Amino acid sequence: MAITLWDLTGAEADRRFSPYCWRIKLALRHKGLEYATIPWRLIDKGVIAFSGQGKVPVIKDGETVVSDSWTIANYLEDTYPDRPSLFGGEGGRATGRFVVDWAELALMAGIFPMIAADINGILDAETQAYFRSTRETFLGRTLEAAQAERETRMESFRRGLVPLRRMLKFQPFISGAAAGWHDYAAFSVFQWARCASPLQLLAADDPVHAWRERMLDLFDGFARKAVGFPV
Amino acid sequence: MAITLWDLTGAEADRRFSPYCWRIKLALRHKGLEYATIPWRLIDKGVIAFSGQGKVPVIKDGETVVSDSWTIANYLEDTYPDRPSLFGGEGGRATGRFVVDWAELALMAGIFPMIAADINGILDAETQAYFRSTRETFLGRTLEAAQAERETRMESFRRGLVPLRRMLKFQPFISGAAAGWHDYAAFSVFQWARCASPLQLLAADDPVHAWRERMLDLFDGFARKAVGFPV
Numbered sequence: 001m002a003i004t005l006w007d008l009t010g011a012e013a014d015r016r017f018s019p020y021c022w023r024i025k026l027a028l029r030h031k032g033l034e035y036a037t038i039p040w041r042l043i044d045k046g047v048i049a050f051s052g053q054g055k056v057p058v059i060k061d062g063e064t065v066v067s068d069s070w071t072i073a074n075y076l077e078d079t080y081p082d083r084p085s086l087f088g089g090e091g092g093r094a095t096g097r098f099v100v101d102w103a104e105l106a107l108m109a110g111i112f113p114m115i116a117a118d119i120n121g122i123l124d125a126e127t128q129a130y131f132r133s134t135r136e137t138f139l140g141r142t143l144e145a146a147q148a149e150r151e152t153r154m155e156s157f158r159r160g161l162v163p164l165r166r167m168l169k170f171q172p173f174i175s176g177a178a179a180g181w182h183d184y185a186a187f188s189v190f191q192w193a194r195c196a197s198p199l200q201l202l203a204a205d206d207p208v209h210a211w212r213e214r215m216l217d218l219f220d221g222f223a224r225k226a227v228g229f230p231v
Numbered sequence: 232m233a234i235t236l237w238d239l240t241g242a243e244a245d246r247r248f249s250p251y252c253w254r255i256k257l258a259l260r261h262k263g264l265e266y267a268t269i270p271w272r273l274i275d276k277g278v279i280a281f282s283g284q285g286k287v288p289v290i291k292d293g294e295t296v297v298s299d300s301w302t303i304a305n306y307l308e309d310t311y312p313d314r315p316s317l318f319g320g321e322g323g324r325a326t327g328r329f330v331v332d333w334a335e336l337a338l339m340a341g342i343f344p345m346i347a348a349d350i351n352g353i354l355d356a357e358t359q360a361y362f363r364s365t366r367e368t369f370l371g372r373t374l375e376a377a378q379a380e381r382e383t384r385m386e387s388f389r390r391g392l393v394p395l396r397r398m399l400k401f402q403p404f405i406s407g408a409a410a411g412w413h414d415y416a417a418f419s420v421f422q423w424a425r426c427a428s429p430l431q432l433l434a435a436d437d438p439v440h441a442w443r444e445r446m447l448d449l450f451d452g453f454a455r456k457a458v459g460f461p462v
Contacts, residue, residue, distance in 0.1 A: 088320055088323070088325065089323055091318045091324070091411060091413070092319070092320055093407065094323070094406050094408075094413070095323060095326035095405065096326075098330065098394060098395075098398045098405055104394070104397070105394050106394075160336075163336050166335070167328050167329045167332045170301075181322075182322070182329070
């Protein structure tokens with residue numbers, strides 16, 4: 001029986017932009033597990049109340065409900081040990097957590113202000129009101145004011161990619177010779193950005209750009225084919 | 232036969248302050264391998280010319296010479312597979328490289344200007360001339376001018392520790408339940424700082440401080456007993 005994934009969507013039902021859902025969709029493909037998605041909006045808290053919390057991703061696998069992308073990744077690795085490993089052993093699992101937290105600071109926190117108004121632009125009107133209210137409180141200014149600073153923020157963002165850029169001199173993926181959880185955790189943030197915004201985050205000659213291209217090509221171009229902006 | 236390690240030293244022969252050597256000394260203890268160190272100064276390039284390059288760590292294991300801390304770590308893991316694993320599998324090895332590069336940017340580059348003059352202070356006069364010349368070119372200002380900015384740099388440095396701090400909510404070490412290469416790669420930078428400078432880099436209530444305490448306790452307090460400043 002296929003796994004069900006509640007997957008964040010914009011005004012268009014096929015614009016699936018959550019980085020946390022993207023890393024799980026890629027993890028499910030990595031494991032070769034069948035799944036079906038249910039589009040879910042930020043304001044549809046009641047729909048996923050059965051999970052005991054209010055955020056996606058949520059998966060239902062048979063009678064088992066799991067939420068939080070890190071918890072889901074560990075669930076998939078432990079429940080389907082005969083499928084290709086997401087982590088590549090216990091050291092990879094442990095550092096999988098570190099990469100999640102690095103992606104949160106260096107990627108998410110860096111990119112969010114630069115595309116805050118663009119994200120709002122892909123939402124339906126009802127969700128926009130919720131998004132604007134909660135995110136402007138978080139940012140301490142309007143979405144448009146935050147996004148207007150993108151030129152001055154870009155250099156610092158790209159400098160923060162140094163660990164990723166340097167690592168790519170040694171190997172094609174963070175997880176090593178082939179992509180794995182560490183790559184999905186980081187790439188999903190770039191995929192979130194391209195689903196929501198035309199902003200070009202990476203210079204064409206950046207090794208991080210070449211890595212992102214490899215990630216877009218995985219699973220027969222799965223992420224590249226998704227509704228989003230060209231990068 | 233014991234492994235020989237050329238180990239960076241200050242004016243006092245026992246003040247061994249290189250982060251790259253520290254991560255190897257910890258890796259050698261992790262593997263339970265006997266080793267002897269030879270103190271080496273930054274200007275003693277000729278002494279390690281046999282290694283084909285001019286930086287420590289350099290190890291000699293029988294007739295095998297290996298330099299560069301990442302290369303040495305891989306050599307130890309592959310040459311002594313029956314000893315405790317440094318990486319915890321191939322995923323841990325791959326992300327071992329990522330943590331090295333993260334430590335370089337978030338830790339080394341953040342700390343160096345704050346302790347540049349203090350490092351100079353632990354060197355002998357001959358090495359000081361070399362250090363000042365090369366490092367002031369790198370910094371674009373005097374060692375003292377760089378260090379004078381430490382108060383204004385500290386907040387940004389501590390904010391950059393967020394990935395480490397958040398990860399520590401989930402597990403006691405970066406490598407997981409027990410310390411491994413990822414911890415040695417990151418901790419070695421804090422150990423470098425405390426060997427050279429009395430600057431307090433971490434607030435006492437920071438979870439990163441508690442992790443550093445655990446690292447100082449490893450191997451019967453090996454790093455804590457080293458010549459350095461209290462933290």
